Amino acid sequence: MTTLTNNAEQSSEQPAVVVQGISKTFNPGTPEAVQALVDVDLSIAPGEFVSLIGPSGCGKSTLLRLIADLLPPTDGSIKVFGKPAAQARIDQDYGMAFQSAGLFDWRKVAANIELPLELMGYSKAERSARSAEMLELVKLPDFGDHYPWQLSGGMQQRVAIARSLSFKPQLLLMDEPFGALDEMTREHMQNELLAITAELGTSVVFVTHSISESAFLSDRVVVLSPRPGQVHSIVDVPLGERSDDTREEPEFFEKATEIREALRAVEAGL
Amino acid sequence: MTSPSLDPIRFGKPAYIYRGLQQVGMILLGIALLVAMWEGYKAFGAWTDGTWPGTERELPVPSDNLNMPHSYDIVKQLFEPVTRRADETLFSFLFKSAWFTFKMAFLGFVIGTIVGLALAVVMLRSSWLERGLVPWINVSQTIPLIALAPLVVTWGRGSFLSDTQSVAVIAAYLTFFPVAVNGLAGLKSPDAQALELMRSFAAPWSKTLFKLRFPAARPYLFPAFRLAAALSVVGTIVGEISAGVKGGVGRVVLDYAGKYSTGPERLYGSILAAAALGLFVFGIITLAEKILMRGQVGGNA
Numbered sequence: 405m406t407t408l409t410n411n412a413e414q415s416s417e418q419p420a421v422v423v424q425g426i427s428k429t430f431n432p433g434t435p436e437a438v439q440a441l442v443d444v445d446l447s448i449a450p451g452e453f454v455s456l457i458g459p460s461g462c463g464k465s466t467l468l469r470l471i472a473d474l475l476p477p478t479d480g481s482i483k484v485f486g487k488p489a490a491q492a493r494i495d496q497d498y499g500m501a502f503q504s505a506g507l508f509d510w511r512k513v514a515a516n517i518e519l520p521l522e523l524m525g526y527s528k529a530e531r532s533a534r535s536a537e538m539l540e541l542v543k544l545p546d547f548g549d550h551y552p553w554q555l556s557g558g559m560q561q562r563v564a565i566a567r568s569l570s571f572k573p574q575l576l577l578m579d580e581p582f583g584a585l586d587e588m589t590r591e592h593m594q595n596e597l598l599a600i601t602a603e604l605g606t607s608v609v610f611v612t613h614s615i616s617e618s619a620f621l622s623d624r625v626v627v628l629s630p631r632p633g634q635v636h637s638i639v640d641v642p643l644g645e646r647s648d649d650t651r652e653e654p655e656f657f658e659k660a661t662e663i664r665e666a667l668r669a670v671e672a673g674l
Numbered sequence: 675m676t677s678p679s680l681d682p683i684r685f686g687k688p689a690y691i692y693r694g695l696q697q698v699g700m701i702l703l704g705i706a707l708l709v710a711m712w713e714g715y716k717a718f719g720a721w722t723d724g725t726w727p728g729t730e731r732e733l734p735v736p737s738d739n740l741n742m743p744h745s746y747d748i749v750k751q752l753f754e755p756v757t758r759r760a761d762e763t764l765f766s767f768l769f770k771s772a773w774f775t776f777k778m779a780f781l782g783f784v785i786g787t788i789v790g791l792a793l794a795v796v797m798l799r800s801s802w803l804e805r806g807l808v809p810w811i812n813v814s815q816t817i818p819l820i821a822l823a824p825l826v827v828t829w830g831r832g833s834f835l836s837d838t839q840s841v842a843v844i845a846a847y848l849t850f851f852p853v854a855v856n857g858l859a860g861l862k863s864p865d866a867q868a869l870e871l872m873r874s875f876a877a878p879w880s881k882t883l884f885k886l887r888f889p890a891a892r893p894y895l896f897p898a899f900r901l902a903a904a905l906s907v908v909g910t911i912v913g914e915i916s917a918g919v920k921g922g923v924g925r926v927v928l929d930y931a932g933k934y935s936t937g938p939e940r941l942y943g944s945i946l947a948a949a950a951l952g953l954f955v956f957g958i959i960t961l962a963e964k965i966l967m968r969g970q971v972g973g974n975a
Contacts, residue, residue: 474870493876500874502867510889519885520875577874 418486420575420607421448421471426480428466428633439632440466444480446626446635450574453601453608455618455625457663459671463633464611465579471609472500472577484575496524498575499568503583505560507552507567514539514548517567524571538566541600558589565597569604576601576608582617591651594620598646615667619660620646627666629673637666701953709745716742743939748946751939764940768926768947775910775922776951778838782845783906783955787899789846790853795883797854798861815851819844819909823916837919844917845909849902856898860891896963903955911948923948 423446430438440463448454456464469475471482473489484492492498499520507516517535518526526534539545542562544555552560561581568576582590594617601608612618618625622641629636641659643650650656719737726733735741743751756767793811797804823844830840864886872882911924919925927948930941 469870472870472874474873493874496876498874500871502871504867506865506867506871508868508886508889510892523875523877523881523885 417450419447419483420450420452420485421446421609422483423447423467423471424481424483426467426470426482427478428463428470428475429478432478441470441633444633444635448607448609450607451605453598453610453621453623455610455612455622456628457612457615457618457625457667458628458633458636459630459667460613461633462628462630462670464628466633467628468577468579468609468611472498492575496520496571497573498577499571499573501561501564501568501576501578501581503580505552505557505564507560507563509552511552512548513544513550513552513555513563516552516563517548517570519567520571534570535566538570541569541603542566543596558585558593561585561593562596565600569600569606572604574606576606578608579611580613581610583612583614590617591648595646595648597621615660615663616651619643619656619663620651625663627663627670629670636670639663639666712742712745716744740935740938743942748939748942751937752943752946764943768923768944771921771923771926771944772947772951775907775914775924775948776954778841778913778922779845779903779906779910779951779955781839781842782910783849783903785842785846786849786851786902786906787853790850790898790902791857793850793854794857794861797858798883798887799879804858811851811854814847819848819912820916822847823913826913827917827919837917841910841913841917841919841922844913845906848905848909852898852901852905853895856894857891860894861887863887863894864890892967896959896967899962900956900959903959904952907948907952907955923951 423444426441426444427439428441430436430440444467446454446467456467458464466475470477471484471489473482473493482489485497487495487497507513508519511519514532514535517538518531521531521534535548536545539548542565544559544562544566547555547559547563552563555563561584565581568578582593585593597608598621600606608621610618610621612621619641625639625641627636627639628634639659639662643653643655643659715735716737719733722733724733724736724738725731739747752765752768753763756762756764793807797807826844826847827837827840829835830837830843835843861883868886868890869882872886877885910922911927913919914922914924915928923944927941927944930937930944934941
């Protein structure tokens, strides 16, 4: 688990992500122009876990894609580990996971995990050593030779996380990765994600629309308001090291309530 | 989520062989049924003297031995000399003719597939070219092959193509179409998320093409290949006939059709040879699919 002390220790390093004055308009200059984000500022420390939450259409996925340089911003600048987002993408400074695992079904599990390594020119030996290590990390050591469709949804999502971490990026960008999973599987995955990112010291930007998920996982929760997307408020969640007991503690419920109230304020247009 | 004891699905030999045998069995059963229907119709015709029972109306096809020789006579004919003075059996002659046609059809299939895939990639790369090319690709298939075939052979003679190569080009003219159309659909089939993933890996266009788009296109390509294989045989036979190329099964069918009244069994024999060629080509594609789609959910066509 990343804690605030951990962040303080690393504060002398580059921030993982700095978003400055970001605006994004889709189809600018046309009747279909949509202002997705306006003037967003956000800074994420190394090792920090930050969730983006907000009603649908608030631009949380757009913000994640701007950080990933999958979309160009209309205005403003994004730095990832001090580099422009485009350079960070080319340098493979971040890994990414989506709502659906998105494994290539013609590749076995191990080959899926090795895909980014293959593209980066790792040798065969390095690749198989790394995929074995990653399978160990996501607790699927015996499944490298299976095809993705032979795995359950939760197992597939673990493989997707292993793929996104296989080249050991210091930043993980996740777009509702557990959205399609049932509640119990989801909670297991949350525990495991925290354990993995703590072990590797990975910073995480996590898009979700689950209040309890954001409260459980995050050091900070960024609440966005829609049309146009803006940062409404940022909720600090200093709950210390998480465990399954955390989900039943009063402090956890207090934080969830605080996030819920922020979301209600957003919906009421306050 | 403790890891459940997931029984790996095996593609073991026994199941594989069993399914292969099953397929062969179905083909044999189909042949037996055809023969039974053929002979049944002949027996029916002989019984009613060629009319519908109780009427004067004739059956659609006369069931006499000239129009419909007995199946065993057709098979017997296959093992008799091809001409009165020749040592070669009809079977061996037809086999050579079919092989000659196969070589042209195969070349046509290969050329058509390469051209089709190249067109698909070009159209994928540029939507501008896609809009420009699609009408031409569609129009190309509306021109009757019989009109085009002699022209291709004439042009071929004027340049560097032998007549058999020209026939392959004619076959390719039919085969490129399904490959281009389905190929483009297949290359476009990966969803936005898969493409975003490749972009997040900073994969260049060519890597995305070969590591994502082509593998994803396979379920689209194999039906196209099967259609293209059948079309390559059809195109070659039409090409042979209209170009006057000797030695192939198309030419043999034409010859025997002309000599029908003196030996209908030979015509039917040559038609069987053409059908067997089609079956052979189909088998090759199915085998290729089995190998290239191994382990896949959709790989059991």
